Amino acid sequence: MKENKINNNNNKLSNITINTRKPRIGKKLWVYNIITMKLVNNKPYNSISECNRDLNIERKTINKYINNNKIYKYKYIFSNKLLDNNILNQYNINISDKARQVIIGELLGDGHLHLADNNQSARLEWAFSIKALPYVNYLKFNILKELCNDTLPTPYPKDNPRHYWFSTKFRPDLLELHKKWYKYDNINNRYIKTLPDPLDISPIALGHWLMGDGSYNNAVILCTDIFTKDEVLKLINYLYYKYNLDSNLLVIKYKLNNNLIIRYRIRFRSNSTHKIRLLIKEHILPEFYYKLGIN
Structure with missing residues (x-):
């Protein structure tokens, strides 16, 4: 009887599926501080959620400003790609x-x-x-x-x-x-x-x-x-x-x-x-x- 119980337990263990996939990472997000003309934290965010947590800006707001050629509160530019200096220089917010x-x-x-x-x-x-x-x-x-x-x-x-x-x-x-x-x-x-x-x-x-x-x-x-x-x-x-x-x-x-x-x-x-x-x-x-x- 003891031997049968052990075999049954082994069968249960064999039916367990182990998830080896890595946690899903969203699309990268490049956020530039328009005052310094530099990337925030010197690297892109791995997702909008990560940016939301770090900058305390709502996800829907971030989505709204991504690639819409507008500056969020005269400070941040959100982009789903790396921007070169020529593009950044077009966002000149200095008063005339x-x-x-x-x-x-x-x-x-x-x-x-x-x-x-x-x-x-x-x-x-x-x-x-x-x-x-x-x-x-x-x-x-x-x-x-x-x-x-x-x-x-x-x-x-x-x-x-x-x-x-x-x-x-x-x-x-x-x-x-x-x-x-x-x-x-x-x-x-x-x-x-x-x-x-x-x-x-x-x-x-x-x-x-x-x-x-x-x-x-x-x-x-x-x-x-x-x-x-x-x-x-x-x-x-x-x-x-x-x-x-x-x-x-x-x-x-x-x-x-x-x-x-x-x-x-x-x-x-x-x-x-x-x-x-x-x-x-x-x-x-x-x-x-x-x-x-x-x-």
């Missing part, structure tokens, strides 16, 4: 030269670069009075269209708006501008806007500076309230040596919560009014000619 000049003009005024929480990108944002809505729309849907989405500017407050706010998308190329224009204030635990060195202010930038934060009161005035006295003097010297525009320091004093506040602005002398008109008139909208003293 004109847009960069416009942004510099806005940063000289009320424009602000806001750093993303992950410190990997930044966006440009503004708040304008309701009177400047045509200019807001011009920036968002025309001159900076490449950087913005299609949503309308945000009114504030919503019911009876006095201001409009809008921003560009978060982009890594704007991060480079943030590094040049901002420094961290350890006392107040925040970034503050400062003048970059060296300065590079084109006529286009100067025109947008005037439209966004300039005025005319018997002279062309540029608001520089956010900058220090030394920074404003630096701007005055730059404009004189670069464009032969003669200006002086305009000191603004007022009280806020019983505290004396002092701000500094640039006021162009009368002998430079005609010069600045010739320099920037073609770069500003006709509805802003009054800021050049032109009726």
Whole structure:
């Protein structure tokens, strides 16, 4: 009886099929970081699932972006094949030269670069009075269209708006501008806007500076309230040596919560009014000619 049991057990063992096949591996996926122009992790992923786990990007999103000639969040290119440098160079996400000049003009005024929480990108944002809505729309849907989405500017407050706010998308190329224009204030635990060195202010930038934060009161005035006295003097010297525009320091004093506040602005002398008109008139909208003293 014992012998029969052993034989039966042997028969059961002989019927077991051993799976010798290797685990299935999906199609390889090449993921490029467009900022560094290099392959993520220096090698392709063995599957979309592996990429999903590593980058925490949904599988359906990865499938959507594979070989569709679009960049995921201005950072990644997904491809099912190896891409050479000639192809990668076609994915140039750097902002255009004109847009960069416009942004510099806005940063000289009320424009602000806001750093993303992950410190990997930044966006440009503004708040304008309701009177400047045509200019807001011009920036968002025309001159900076490449950087913005299609949503309308945000009114504030919503019911009876006095201001409009809008921003560009978060982009890594704007991060480079943030590094040049901002420094961290350890006392107040925040970034503050400062003048970059060296300065590079084109006529286009100067025109947008005037439209966004300039005025005319018997002279062309540029608001520089956010900058220090030394920074404003630096701007005055730059404009004189670069464009032969003669200006002086305009000191603004007022009280806020019983505290004396002092701000500094640039006021162009009368002998430079005609010069600045010739320099920037073609770069500003006709509805802003009054800021050049032109009726």
